Amino acid sequence: MDFTVGALIDLDDYVASTRARGRSWADRQLDQADRAVRAATAGQPVTCEPLPPDEWLxxxxxxxxxxxLGQATALAEQVRAGIVRATELTATVSLSAPRRGPGAERDALRTNAYKLLLGGDRVITAPPEPRPDAPPPVRIEAELARRIQAGDRGGAAGLLTGWVDRCVQERDLAPKTLHNWLMGELLFVVDVVNRCRLAGGSTDWVDACARLPIEELITVTEIHERSYLHIWIEETLTRLMPQAERDILSMAESFMATHYTDPRLRLSTVAQAVSASPFYISHLFADERRTTFLRHLTGLRLRHARMLLTASAVPIDTIAARSGYLSAKAFRGVFKRHVGCSPSEYRRTHRSPAP
Structure with a gap:
């Protein structure tokens, strides 16, 4: 049985260029690229199949x-040169390893995923085995949360795209690993922006996934071009962080997010701060968030307490005071009632070991 090599020809930055230059320009470039591909492969014992919108196999x-493999590499360079001459674009050609039987297309697609890490305008051969999964080189959750809570969509998107550009510099990184890291950051964003929380302070993921289904998030795993990934991140954060309206409930939640560590915070305090009646605010929490003022406040306090318990060695009494409770006894009672265990037990179970 003969060997087979698949060569996937992929125009570089096609989506981003189309948005910048317009559809009619993009259609002309695509037509000229198609002619260049067919001219390079004409008369050779190969098959050529278009894969819309901007690829050929x-x-x-x-x-x-x-x-x-040598013939495939030479043809790949010929195709790239022809596209550069005929269009205003460049192209990347991803090659599979020679193999017997079917599977060359799948292998070429797998190779093309490395374009996300290596960049375009090149020939990419079958990649080596990636290193085992490792944590990302830098963590951005604290700053990302700050920008999200400030309503800075552009700043949050810029932080994420810059983090992606830093991550791709890691040696022996696999696209799958980068996608997993990015999925983790996106789920963190969902957690931060979601206002519907359970009594223990954790995100109501049933509500969160109803607002942004997981299958829409995982489309990021299909992206193999960094320019398009940047666009996708910006659009996703715009959807996750809609422009806040200055309504009563938003102002009440913002005030609570700033003052929940004050043990004197009451419904009447918040009502006075946003110039509304306590009854109206209670109605908004019940109608818009399907919760109560007290449950929302408890969720904010316990979420902060759980973070301190797992990320620090601060004494329980100090955590109680920093989380808005007048006494450690009151804090322990609320914590056990909503979380199901004492603060000390929670710390022993969830705190990461010191490096």
Missing amino acids: VTLTGDDPDRL
């Missing part, structure tokens, strides 16, 4: 795997 066969 060329399949080569032969009985000598080394010679076949």
